[in-house]
Amino acid sequence: MNDDDTASVSPAALYERIEADERTTLLDVRNRDEFESWRIEGPDAVQVPYSEFVAAKARGEVDDLLADLDLREPVVTVCPRGEASEMVAELLRERGVEAENLEGGMEGWARLxxxxxxxxxxxxxxxxxxxxxxxxxxxxxxxxxxxxxxxxxxxxxxxxxxxxxxxxxxxxxxxxxxxxxxxxxxxxxxxxxxxxxxxxxxxxxxxxxxxxxxxxxxxxxxxxxxxxxxxxxxxxxxxxxxxxxxxxxxxxxxxxxxxxxxxxxxxxxxxxxxxxxxxxxxxxxxxxxxxxxxxxxxxxxxxxxxxxxxxxxxxxxxxxxxxxxxxxxxxxxxxxxxxxxxxxxxxxxxxxxxxxxxxxxxxxxxxxxxxxxxxxxxxxx
Missing domain, CATH: 3.60.15.10 (Ribonuclease Z/Hydroxyacylglutathione hydrolase-like)
Structure with a gap:
């Protein structure tokens, strides 16, 4: 587990992991249409809208949501600019999941x-x-x-x-x-x-x-x-x-x-x-x-x-x-x-x-x- 509440990975570091074929799960919290039209190619990817995490947090059901997802660690969270995904990464780390947020999200990825x-x-x-x-x-x-x-x-x-x-x-x-x-x-x-x-x-x-x-x-x-x-x-x-x-x-x-x-x-x-x-x-x-x-x-x-x-x-x-x-x-x-x-x-x-x-x-x-x-x-x- 990473205890850093702001743990993140740079686009360059993520790219190196992908090229080295290191095990990584991308948890993409954008909407389904955004994910299907354009995503990071290579690693295993799971798409769950940010809104589902917000709702699960409000109901106290985050653990249930994660149990359904059965994510393989380590996990890198992804959103358009790295803001919503940062909150999701923090939720995961609070529950013992090895999770990092992609710096800058897909916009940061586009600058690589x-x-x-x-x-x-x-x-x-x-x-x-x-x-x-x-x-x-x-x-x-x-x-x-x-x-x-x-x-x-x-x-x-x-x-x-x-x-x-x-x-x-x-x-x-x-x-x-x-x-x-x-x-x-x-x-x-x-x-x-x-x-x-x-x-x-x-x-x-x-x-x-x-x-x-x-x-x-x-x-x-x-x-x-x-x-x-x-x-x-x-x-x-x-x-x-x-x-x-x-x-x-x-x-x-x-x-x-x-x-x-x-x-x-x-x-x-x-x-x-x-x-x-x-x-x-x-x-x-x-x-x-x-x-x-x-x-x-x-x-x-x-x-x-x-x-x-x-x-x-x-x-x-x-x-x-x-x-x-x-x-x-x-x-x-x-x-x-x-x-x-x-x-x-x-x-x-x-x-x-x-x-x-x-x-x-x-x-x-x-x-x-x-x-x-x-x-x-x-x-x-």
Whole structure:
């Protein structure tokens, strides 16, 4: 038993426990719909609304409630911001349960950002992972120059500091496409570091309202003595363009480790079939036909994705090909995709115009808009 009435665990410490596969039970006291739409993946989870604990405490029935739950210790309590769950953790500790409260709740979890290094020749490639949403970003350092790919606005200062610590100047801040699930950090990084903002050549057709270098198919960006080569890969969006660095494929939302990007976020249900067909053509004709040893470094990790032995969310294309069911019948693929789309990302209708620069939001609002699952992938079969 922990006698500290304010015992808590930081998001970073909880993440380490999850990665080490240490036994932990998450007691999530949010409402059922909040829990089902977005939760911490990994450990055993039990959902009981905070209101049930309040009612049980008022009736003197907390022990009965806990007996029904039969929680496996240790327990970490979770709520939106760590306030209601702190009271529940205290109730548990008073009854001899080993319980801690997650600092900051799900909002604190969304502020966690972790890194691993992707093997690369003649360059250092850092993969940034936001466990709360599965968003992946990359910092490429070659010599005294660097580029950041798909940066998040909430962590713009992190890329700048990491490039500086590596003795490199941030030359480019690149988006593979106009994101719908998170606020882009391209402009924030550019403002802070002087890096050149770069977006795919098709972004103006979607209403891009700020100055940026436009990246056409097969265009190249020099970073130190290395080159990033653009590969137009439409489907998830019309402008989506992935980048190659030697054998590494920074695939954005075109290709994940076990899935691919959904086709309905740009033009809604009415355009989903056309973009699903385009996705099929891109996967079959451009991406899955690349050499087997290509290392896929995606823009998101799905809840079912498994990390590589080195801890990164990357995989050889030969492995990815085996996990993605791509039938010979193009129309069958289209029908399967449009009929199995998950709920759209929360607030995507506000996030897209913000990323295009047609509207502006402050940092606090930007962070709130991102809370929740990204849901950018088509559900794997």
């Amino acid at each position: 950002y972790v890194t691993d290094e992707v093997p690369a020749m003649g360059a250092t490639v850092t993969q940034y992972d936001r466990p709360a949403t599965g968003c992946l970003s990359y910092l490429v350092v070659a010599g005294d120059e660097a580029a950041v790919i798909d940066p998040l606005r909430a962590f713009a200062d992190r890329y700048v500091a990491d490039a500086e610590n590596a003795g490199a100047e941030l030359k480019y801040a690149i988006d593979t496409h106009v994101h719908a699930d998170h606020l882009s950090g391209v402009r924030a990084v550019a403002d802070e570091s002087g890096a050149e903002p770069v977006l795919p050549a098709g972004a103006p057709d979607r209403g891009l309202a700020f100055d940026a270098t436009l990246l056409a198919d097969e265009a190249r960006l020099e970073v130190g003595e290395k080159e990033l080569t653009a590969v137009h890969a439409p489907g998830h969006t019309t402008e989506l363009t992935v980048l190659r660095l030697d054998e590494i494929l920074f695939s954005g939302d075109a290709l994940f480790l076990d899935s691919f990007g959904r086709p309905d976020l740009q033009s809604g249900d009415e355009g989903a079939r056309d973009l699903a067909a385009t996705t099929y053509d891109t996967l079959r004709g451009r991406l899955l036909s690349l050499p087997d040893e290509s290392l896929v470094a995606p823009g998101h990790r799905t809840p079912t994705a498994e990390p590589a032995e080195d801890g990164t969310y990357t995989a050889r294309l030969a492995e990815v090909r085996q996990k993605i069911s791509l039938p010979d019948d193009r129309e069958a693929f289209v029908s399967r995709v449009v009929e199995s789309l998950p709920p759209r990302p929360a607030n995507f209708e506000a996030i897209v115009p913000t990323n295009l620069g047609t509207q502006d939001v402050d940092d606090e609002t930007a962070f709130e808009l991102e809370l929740g699952p990204n849901n950018c992938a088509v559900a794997a079969e």
